[in-house]
Amino acid sequence: MTTDLRVLRPDDWDEWYGKLERAFGGAAESPEERALWSDLTEHDRFIGAWDGEECVGTAGAFSFRVTVPGGASVKAGGVTMVSVASTHRRRGVLTSMMRRQLDDVRSWGEPLAVLTASEPVIYGRFGYGVATQQLRAEIDTSRVRLTVPEGTDDVRLRLVEPGADAVRDACEAVYARRVATRPGMLARLPGWERLPVLDPESDRKGSSPLQCLVAERDGEVVGYARYFNKQDWDAAGPKGTIELRDLEALDPAAYAALWRLLFDIDLTSTITTYNRPVDDAFQHLVTDVRRCRIGVRDSLHLRLVDVGAALETRTYQTPVDVVFEVEDAFCPWNEGRWRLTGDAKGASCERTADAADLALSVRELGAAYLGGVSLTSLGAAGRVRELRQGALAEASIAFSSDVAPWLPHGF
Incomplete structure (x- = not known):
């Protein structure tokens, strides 16, 4: 069975949203809430998966700006309203929507993608890490x-x-x-x-x-x-x-x-x-x-869509000079070695052939990105490998934040 992914047309919104409601239990939302989400929908950033004339999958990405350590407001795709019809699960529909969505977010020049998860187990395989708690x-x-x-x-x-x-x-x-x-x-x-x-x-x-x-x-x-x-x-x-x-x-x-x-x-x-x-x-x-x-x-799950651009947009608590060996099978343009140099005033992050100091996946970078999860704790879980002695502690301190990161409301 094949499905067709296409950008959401305004005329299809009611059917599309109805399928989303069904996937989340079938109870219809109040007219006020439905009207609000209809008004907030950015149709050219939302997609549906269609099996013939039937909508069997939904996903969207609001155009957001999220605060990062140092105070910058960074463009991010706010992933939302993701669902797959029960009749079409385990057939690659979700993966195809995630693939299309991250390609789109990258093409829009947004270095981050963020979401809140109804089921946290789903999104780690697409490179999202839990970056904030509530x-x-x-x-x-x-x-x-x-x-x-x-x-x-x-x-x-x-x-x-x-x-x-x-x-x-x-x-x-x-x-x-x-x-x-x-x-x-x-x-x-x-x-x-x-x-x-x-x-x-x-x-x-x-x-x-x-x-x-x-x-x-x-x-x-x-x-x-x-x-x-x-x-x-x-x-x-x-x-x-x-x-x-x-x-x-x-x-x-x-x-x-x-x-x-x-x-x-x-x-x-x-x-x-x-x-x-x-x-x-x-x-x-x-x-x-x-x-x-x-x-x-x-609370907030975060993914680095563009590793270099994302790490350059934030500042760092202490001076840092570290080479990451990044694994990212789902977005292969991020894979490889990146040298991050930065401090409280700014940062640069570029490709390098130098030996790596730390090895991790993009998921761990997403978790640590806002300063709420320490690289040291991820290392203790075996999720970050230290290849140069002392590099893990240096990077972990630099990535930290004075205040806990927090998402004030869902989307």
Whole structure:
């Protein structure tokens, strides 16, 4: 059986998206969510696999910019909406779409490809490494308190309508100022500001409509938190939950003020959050971190589409001069030896015939690229081989990041 890969035509979007929904269980999304993804779809960057007149595979690549260590905003293909019909699995459909997609991303001059995985086991064979993690927490606010920094009381807090244009614009301005400060964050292009305030009633599952709290200083919005309030009661009384969607702030006082109010909302005794940076500062404000029930899971998977260009776009914590022997069977243009020289000011990465210092696959480079996974830990797992004594520690320190990389939302 053969399939035909073709660029998604606007007239085919409804059928294409319907097949995606079926592959992910068959439940139809809300009209609001479906409309948003329809508007955000870049048709010339999305493909479908067709068996005759039937769509049997879907894949897309948003045009993103992702922050890398040093603060640069680097072009990346945001791989998304990947599915294969159950009737056509194990027939090479996924591999053919991944092949076409990475060829396209390379032709567009984007040195990175990124994705979030419904099943992490799938994408390693295509060269993606897990580059960021997300922290989840379930905080018992009846037993945990906060110790806040000086100036917290000077921050004004207001509850506002999250979807109002002025509110959304003010929150987006805060987010935009935060993007360059943490690797892994995405610069939101026009239209994407709608995603954080998407709130279909059918998805609330007993929670309130989306709430928005803004922090202000001298009339300027310096932080915000968006959340749901889910009320519950038992024989002892109220035991509601605050479900935190996102929170950003420009300084420690505004950050602490937002968290403190969330802790103090009447009739609640729990705050849950499912996507925070692993080094999120609330862990240092709470009086009992054990009662925050913290866990982590994989988040952003990253692939170097162009090894040389990708390694040149970021900076390095310490001076580094290392030759990598890179294995990349799926994108053979990356295979071979690359000399990386760089420091905190910039870097160059070029082909070389010099002896290799470290041997690894492109998957390990992707995992380490944003500074959240150490090359030393990959070496301890046998995933990086040290060919020159001392090279692994030198490179691992250089690749590290002061702050943990983090993907703030899916796509």
